[in-house]
Amino acid sequence: MKTVVCEKPFALAIEDRPLPQRKPGEAKIRIRRVGLCGTDYHIFAGNQPFLAYPRVMGHELAGEVAEVDAGSPLQVGQVVTINPYLPCGTCVACRKDKPNCCVNIQVLGVHIDGGMTEFLCVPADAVIPADGLSLDQAAMVEFLAVGAHAVRRGAVTEQDRVLVVGAGPIGIGVALFCQFTGAAVTLIDTSSERLDYAHLKVGIKHVRALGEGLPDFLKAQTNGDFFDVVFDATGSGQAIEKGFSYVAHGGRYVLVSVVKNTISFSDPEFHKRETTLLGSRNATKEDFDHVISKIRSGEIPSRILNTHNFDLTDTPVVIKELIENQGKVLKAIANL
Structure with missing residues (x-):
């Protein structure tokens, strides 16, 4: 064969x-x-x-x-x-x-x-x-199913404002299943082409490409609070580390992608938010x-x-x- x-x-x-x-x-x-x-x-x-x-x-x-x-x-x-x-x-x-x-x-x-x-x-x-x-x-x-599992790990509800970082297949799967819960979902990525497809074809309501003004845009999306749940689906250690700053106080951060890197973050920022950090595997x-x-x-x-x-x-x-x-x-x- x-x-x-x-x-x-x-x-x-x-x-x-x-x-x-x-x-x-x-x-x-x-x-x-x-x-x-x-x-x-x-x-x-x-x-x-x-x-x-x-x-x-x-x-x-x-x-x-x-x-x-x-x-x-x-x-x-x-x-x-x-x-x-x-x-x-x-x-x-x-x-x-x-x-x-x-x-x-x-x-x-x-x-x-x-x-x-x-x-x-x-x-x-x-x-x-x-x-x-x-x-x-x-x-x-x-x-x-990997996306659906991550959303279940993140315990997403219709009251949540959700940020998904990474508009590849897994990220779009996460975004879809978050939308099924009734949550308000924003999807970001480096590729405007992928984001346009996700928005216009797949039906992800809010998308934004990385670049100047992104933090201000994300603050505006959440009235300055940032996001109740953040998902990383990038496969980038640098993106994972940046994602900690997008989590609201009392929020949850779900790492879906796997990287070889050692991930570091600011402990004072992590603690003052009482962030819940979750891995989602398979x-x-x-x-x-x-x-x-x-x-x-x-x-x-x-x-x-x-x-x-x-x-x-x-x-x-x-x-x-x-x-x-x-x-x-x-x-x-x-x-x-």
Whole structure:
């Protein structure tokens, strides 16, 4: 079967690999779609903190069930997505029903080989039915679930004024799910092109590009108070540090993006605000189910979010073009 392998930074290759052999308790999935996200771009560029090469990327997956144990609720041919966060089931986080931050977590496409291949065997309980969704929609569930999980972590309500920093796929997912709560949402980014798309196409109400006058704009948006909840989805250590100053007194700061940097902040400013600092990692089945429900209802503009499609075997060429033109790319999906 054809498999895309990241051999080392900036080097992708197409390999022929043998078909995987399914074990009891696993489902064999025929992979049909693979979404690319910031994690994949970071892997390609050599700055993903949890990875060793070579690696088969791909954790935003949609496919069809090819083989499964007899008696499984999954059906051969069923359209599914996959929760790529495979927990150990026994560590302190798993015992607290927080498998998304398992001590020994194995993330498809990061810690272990992922879905840029024709067939993949995974634990059957990681397979999530996506009945009623197209393959493209099913491939977008995972990144939206990360956003939905972050919003749940931030305990956002309709009374909150929310700032989302970063207008990539995760940031737009966060902004969408904040708007679903009824919160007043502002989205900022370095790219006016991305912000225009988020505002005019996706429907994010308030957007602003970074630049001179930004702090005054943000103060004006909140009557000088700044924001009850701030989310960082930039992947930038510098942006994360700046974000502390946008949190209102008594507010919450949710770090969604992962960076290699050591993050520092002013302790007096942090304490006088009594800031709540939260990490948000991955997503749970609850978040996946929530996203699928929103897609089925038509509340998520999935066709607008999916800006690019290409053949999986073209990934070694296409990924460079996607990185060079990220202002025009929201969600790119590889087809098999």
